[in-house]
Amino acid sequence: MTGQPQHVVVVGAGLGGIRTAEQLRTAGFRGKISLVGAEQHLPYDRPPLSKQVLTGEWDPERIVLCDKARLDELGISARFGEPAVALHDGAVELADGTRLQGDAIVAATGVAARRLPDQPDTARTLRTLDDTLALQNALATARSLLIVGAGFVGAEVAGAARARGVDVTVLEAMPVPFTRALGPEIGAVCARLLTEGGVDLRTGALLERFTGGSAVELADGTRLDADVMLVGIGGVPELGWLASTGIDTSDGVPCDARGRVEGVAGMWAVGDIAAWTDPVRGGRHRSEHWTNATDQAAAVARDIVGADAPPLSTPYFWSDQFGLKIQLVGRPDLADTVLPLHGAGLDSGPVKGTVAAYFAGARLVGVVGFGAARLIARYRGLVGREADRAEVLALATSE
Numbered sequence: 001m002t003g004q005p006q007h008v009v010v011v012g013a014g015l016g017g018i019r020t021a022e023q024l025r026t027a028g029f030r031g032k033i034s035l036v037g038a039e040q041h042l043p044y045d046r047p048p049l050s051k052q053v054l055t056g057e058w059d060p061e062r063i064v065l066c067d068k069a070r071l072d073e074l075g076i077s078a079r080f081g082e083p084a085v086a087l088h089d090g091a092v093e094l095a096d097g098t099r100l101q102g103d104a105i106v107a108a109t110g111v112a113a114r115r116l117p118d119q120p121d122t123a124r125t126l127r128t129l130d131d132t133l134a135l136q137n138a139l140a141t142a143r144s145l146l147i148v149g150a151g152f153v154g155a156e157v158a159g160a161a162r163a164r165g166v167d168v169t170v171l172e173a174m175p176v177p178f179t180r181a182l183g184p185e186i187g188a189v190c191a192r193l194l195t196e197g198g199v200d201l202r203t204g205a206l207l208e209r210f211t212g213g214s215a216v217e218l219a220d221g222t223r224l225d226a227d228v229m230l231v232g233i234g235g236v237p238e239l240g241w242l243a244s245t246g247i248d249t250s251d252g253v254p255c256d257a258r259g260r261v262e263g264v265a266g267m268w269a270v271g272d273i274a275a276w277t278d279p280v281r282g283g284r285h286r287s288e289h290w291t292n293a294t295d296q297a298a299a300v301a302r303d304i305v306g307a308d309a310p311p312l313s314t315p316y317f318w319s320d321q322f323g324l325k326i327q328l329v330g331r332p333d334l335a336d337t338v339l340p341l342h343g344a345g346l347d348s349g350p351v352k353g354t355v356a357a358y359f360a361g362a363r364l365v366g367v368v369g370f371g372a373a374r375l376i377a378r379y380r381g382l383v384g385r386e387a388d389r390a391e392v393l394a395l396a397t398s399e
């Protein structure tokens with residue numbers, strides 16, 4: 001492709017997709033933009049699905065990211081309820097047979113809820129607005145909820161259900177929940193949020209089989225039954241429509257440090273499906289976080305119009321559980337050591353106010369906080385420049 005493209009086709013009308021389309025206009029793109037989404041809904045924001053929308057605090061209208069009038073104003077030609085099924089030579093094929101020929105393609109199809117083998121339809125998942133409304137409806141009359149998998153979404157749902165007085169049991173296969181995302185030390189702090197919130201948390205619990213309705217049997221023979229069951233075991237990238245492209249999608253869509261898909265001219269990927277090359281450390285990293293999708297959308301839009309992209313911000317993630325905001329800055333997966341900076345949560349004291357640092361050798365690669373927004377703001381810049389351990393510990397003891 002030389003010069004600016006004429007027609008950008010954005011596949012996936014969630015956060016990354018709509019932000020890319022909007023940012024293209026902000027970056028001065030005057031050509032045609034087509035946006036296609038598998039769901040019937042206007043683009044909407046997902047974090048409130050397991051928070052304010054599930055609890056009923058917010059109406060679904062409040063999470064719309066871009067309404068029809070704004071789409072028209074931006075000149076974005078949108079098709080909803082029509083998934084892409086294939087990509088051939090720059091043409092995106094939709095389920096109804098329509099072909100959209102673009103000279104720039106942006107893949108933003110996100111992830112679908114991961115399912116267990118033989119998972120029955122009675123086991124709910126939470127990924128879409130429709131999932132949330134169905135779960136909300138089921139919880140309105142439920143007395144008990146069984147959650148398979150102690151992930152962030154499961155923990156948020158557990159908190160919302162406990163607030164309604166529902167008995168909640170959470171099954172986690174690992175000895176400590178959140179180990180993969182936060183490491184065992186911080187995972188143990190998150191586990192306390194669940195148990196102190198009145199959740200029956202069962203760790204090391206291996207699911208043997210579903211036994212009908214919302215009942216399961218564990219490997220040790222324990223049988224559990226509840227009014228409602230939710231399986232929350234993470235997401236799987238939505239890549240089926242790329243099957244015939246030859247792209248190696250073993251862990252998302254492989255991209256360079258600007259989001260250009262490796263080996264495919266005129267194609268970019270953003271958000272949960274995109275495995276971007278880390279310009280500093282090398283290697284590819286896929287992140288299922290809101291800020292990541294927003295940042296990547298802005299960078300890709302600028303790259304498409306030939307402008308320099310701003311550097312990506314330091315990775316950031318939050319989760320609201322049991323009245324506390326958990327905030328994570330950086331890459332805990334790179335760490336070999338976790339040290340407490342503030343509060344006593346790592347020593348069995350109150351979880352609220354706890355802040356801990358992740359170090360790779362002497363370099364600060366992440367910070368996590370529980371109800372400690374002011375402190376997290378203080379360390380964000382230090383994570384960005386991978387500050388030295390001595391500087392971080394000195395700051396922690398400076399007041």
Ligand SMILES: Cc1cc2nc3c(=O)[nH]c(=O)nc-3n(C[C@H](O)[C@H](O)[C@H](O)COP(=O)(O)OP(=O)(O)OC[C@H]3O[C@@H](n4cnc5c(N)ncnc54)[C@H](O)[C@@H]3O)c2cc1C
Binds near residue numbers: 016017153238271290
């Ligand atoms: C319940 C929930 C709570 C969350 N809470 C937080 C949080 O607290 N903090 C945080 O940082 N992140 C949170 N996230 C993650 C955050 O929402 C995602 O990282 C973000 O939405 C990623 O944007 P995306 O565009 O990659 O994917 P999505 O926003 O999921 O959008 C992908 C879109 O593509 C569509 N699609 C899929 N396949 C096709 C196809 N073949 N053709 C056309 N369209 C297709 C989908 O229907 C979807 O609308 C949460 C996610 C969920 C589900």
